[in-house]
Amino acid sequence: MFLKTVLADGQAEQAVIREMKARAAGARGDIEQTVRAIMDDVQARGWDAVCEYAGKFDGKAPYIVAPSELEAAYAACAPSLTAALEKAAANIRDYHEQMLIKSWEWERGSGETLGQTVRGLARVGIYVPGGTAAYPSSVLMNAIPAQVAGVGEIIMVTPPTENMSIEVLAAAKIVGVDKVIAVGGVQAVAALTYGAGMIPQVDKIVGPGNAYVAAAKKLAFGTVDIDMIAGPSEVLVIADHTANPTWVAADLLSQAEHDRLASAVLLTDSMAQAQAVSCEMERMARALPRWEIIRESVAGYGCAIVFEDLKEACKMADMVAPEHLEVMTAAPRELLPYLHNAGAIFLGRYAPEPLGDYMAGPCHVLPTSGTARFFSPLSTDTFLKKTSIIEYTRDALQGYAQDIIALAQSEHLDAHANSVAVRFAEEAQDEKC
Numbered sequence: 001m002f003l004k005t006v007l008a009d010g011q012a013e014q015a016v017i018r019e020m021k022a023r024a025a026g027a028r029g030d031i032e033q034t035v036r037a038i039m040d041d042v043q044a045r046g047w048d049a050v051c052e053y054a055g056k057f058d059g060k061a062p063y064i065v066a067p068s069e070l071e072a073a074y075a076a077c078a079p080s081l082t083a084a085l086e087k088a089a090a091n092i093r094d095y096h097e098q099m100l101i102k103s104w105e106w107e108r109g110s111g112e113t114l115g116q117t118v119r120g121l122a123r124v125g126i127y128v129p130g131g132t133a134a135y136p137s138s139v140l141m142n143a144i145p146a147q148v149a150g151v152g153e154i155i156m157v158t159p160p161t162e163n164m165s166i167e168v169l170a171a172a173k174i175v176g177v178d179k180v181i182a183v184g185g186v187q188a189v190a191a192l193t194y195g196a197g198m199i200p201q202v203d204k205i206v207g208p209g210n211a212y213v214a215a216a217k218k219l220a221f222g223t224v225d226i227d228m229i230a231g232p233s234e235v236l237v238i239a240d241h242t243a244n245p246t247w248v249a250a251d252l253l254s255q256a257e258h259d260r261l262a263s264a265v266l267l268t269d270s271m272a273q274a275q276a277v278s279c280e281m282e283r284m285a286r287a288l289p290r291w292e293i294i295r296e297s298v299a300g301y302g303c304a305i306v307f308e309d310l311k312e313a314c315k316m317a318d319m320v321a322p323e324h325l326e327v328m329t330a331a332p333r334e335l336l337p338y339l340h341n342a343g344a345i346f347l348g349r350y351a352p353e354p355l356g357d358y359m360a361g362p363c364h365v366l367p368t369s370g371t372a373r374f375f376s377p378l379s380t381d382t383f384l385k386k387t388s389i390i391e392y393t394r395d396a397l398q399g400y401a402q403d404i405i406a407l408a409q410s411e412h413l414d415a416h417a418n419s420v421a422v423r424f425a426e427e428a429q430d431e432k433c
């Protein structure tokens, strides 16, 4: 069968999870030493090193992409594409405006004012891969949440390939990215991390890239912040016998085509459904241009598991914690309370995964490789920085003075205790006199 199909027996589920973990570890690769050497060299020698590595790996010196080049790219795209990008941009923007957290203040009691200021980061870098994975949709998905969060300056970097994607450049123009620099790979991440030549140091680097870029982002973490290390794409579909097998198959293929390491998993309570989906996948996949990639990803990381009860399938989905989770059952919302771990959940037959990739509005940069157990999608939160605010009146502080002093003394921190005591000592003295 095209999609290997097994009955759930406890072991089959564990085997799938083991394979996915091994895949995630393998995808990371063992290139840290090479990447560290480039990062260190850029930190030490700055722009000269960036230019040398750009020449070595991309055969071209880095340069700032002029606004006229962005305009020309926009004009060169089909109007139907720029219109679709603009529609997607509007949906991404209004979705993220809904979730934006604002600064807040609260009076706990008389004279105790507490709160938080919430501000966008001053400057962020967005990495956009070169090659076939240069997705214009990813430019929108990374840059718009940053803009809505109020980031001061967005710098986009992308490898200076011979024929840079006009669609990517058009997307940068639509969003209004502040600066686009044609530089890629580790040298781009290093320049954004330490600052080099025309590239200023940023506060955070986001966006996907190959194993070198991912390793560089890992090393950058600490000097700057990063979003996450994105692994290969994943889709897990929970479908009962009511789902249309052609549609389920189409959705599984939509992520299998991303990458040879991509995973496409079906969980169902119907063996007939599993078999029908497998047949449909094979039929449709053979007609797709990325057939070779699909064949490898489905053979390596695709499967269907048949459960007696869909609640058991939900437990398995929670263990996998997939990037994308589709629920195509007669009553999808009934399963929602049982699903805790996923980057994005698509409910019902009219929410195929590519709706989320392009148009619905939530960001398509999602946790992968099981990290949806604890990571969240990229969003405005990714680009926000919070600062606590504490303001007390004299009386409010006095009300806590003895408690603070007691706590400080218990930790043998006399200067801490004194910082509060000193504020009331003079008054105590005055009262004595």
Ligand SMILES: NC(=O)c1ccc[n+]([C@@H]2O[C@H](COP(=O)([O-])OP(=O)(O)OC[C@H]3O[C@@H](n4cnc5c(N)ncnc54)[C@H](O)[C@@H]3O)[C@@H](O)[C@H]2O)c1
Pocket (backbone or CB within 6 Å): 034, 057, 058, 128, 129, 130, 131, 132, 133, 134, 135, 138, 159, 160, 183, 184, 185, 186, 187, 208, 209, 210, 211, 212, 213, 230, 231, 232, 233, 259, 364, 365
């Ligand atoms: N998860 C997602 O949402 C998502 C989206 C888009 C792309 N991606 C991933 O992004 C990646 C894109 O990869 P890509 O290679 O096409 O573009 P890329 O921009 O990530 O990497 C290209 C750069 O890699 C560097 N490089 C190449 N070989 C090197 C070497 N031997 N040593 C040091 N540096 C080297 C070069 O500087 C080059 O500019 C893919 O792995 C794809 O799966 C993921």
Ligand SMILES: N[C@H](CO)Cc1c[nH]c[nH+]1
Pocket (backbone or CB within 6 Å): 135, 137, 138, 232, 233, 234, 323, 357, 364, 365
């Ligand atoms: N599904 C990808 C993330 O896993 C994002 C993407 C971009 N374009 C199409 N798909």
Ligand SMILES: [Zn+2]
Pocket (backbone or CB within 6 Å): 233, 254, 255, 258, 357
């Ligand atoms: Zn996709």
